[in-house]
Amino acid sequence: MRDDDVDEVVAAMGARIAAARERRGDTLTDVSRATGIPLSTLSRVENGRRKPNLELLLRLAKAYDTPLNELAGTAPAAAREACGPPRRRPSSDKAVLPLTRFVGGLHAHKHVLPATGDQPSRPRQSSHEGHEWLCVLSGRLWLALGEHDLVLTAGEVAEFDTRTPHGVANAGSGGPVEYLVMFGPQGERLRPRVTADSGPLRGA
Template identity: 50%
Template sequence: MTDDQGDELAHVLTAVGPRLRGLRQARGTTLAQLSETTGISTSTLSRLESGRRRPTLELLLPLARAHGVPLDELVGAPTIGDPRVRPRPFTRNGQTFIPLTRYLGGLHAYKHIIPPAPPERRNVRPEQRVHEGYEWLYILSGRLHLALGDHDLTLTAGEAAEFDTRTPHGFANPGETPVEAISIFGPQGERMHVRARTRAGR
């Protein structure tokens, strides 16, 4: 192996950790949950994400399966000139996410589809969660109930919101038709710059 090839390999391996962390955080998965799914210990997963453990095929294969992405996407294999993204939808908590970006480092975008809640849950405040990062939402259709900290907002088509995901937040669909939104998520410090228009009431 030449020095240039060695440098390229080192660069590829160094980038794997941030990709793994970004993908896990974007899907709201904890290290403990991922460990249960893959059989890889939480300490090993943590060292992989921080770059303190060298990624191997034996580790990356179950992680690619757990995240539902091709192996070459985890390692950042170079593109072959085709700019089209072939999304692989996944479902979490009954909501559908369609990836709109190819790579997992930095900002990544999803189309987010939230089905109507059962009638008995339409007035229930969404369960909130927190995680590292920053999120930007743009509503394409429907009505979205955003519970952000102590505030309750209703966002409709054409409205946008951005927030630090360390603030407790949750989403719900209070209407009778699906909500479709574009969601852009990034690490702390990377953000869009569109502010939500606060509506009176919910």
């Protein structure tokens, strides 16, 4: 494996770990209680601010009933197919595609929630340090943010502090929901340089 490949695997590891947790429908608090790993450590690993060591990966692989090399992203394609998908709860069968490869700072992922024929229950919420921007590409996304419930459609954007309890679900039965997520450390925010109405901002 080349150095570039190693960097890419490590950079995407947090997203894979988060996806494995979400497929089971577990919150960070659930995993912390089951594994003994501090909640703050789990949060930093998932958002790319900490590289997981072998002991942590072993604990998570056991908790998620997932082969270690699959969780780490080093399993050959044939081995991943042979192992099959990890156990999951039907309502949380979500695909996550990392779009950035560097650990730390802002990073982005594309998420796809499959179509469901059932009326979804209110999304399970979790909270952690950080700041998130969410943009819906297609479908209808139910965002439960604190005590508020929002349905976002294509082109709509939400920005929030992830210390606020939050969760998402497919709000419609007509098809999947695709959306982009950008996540940054606490206090990190997007800084517009150009606006549609006024052009380049002063000082740009």
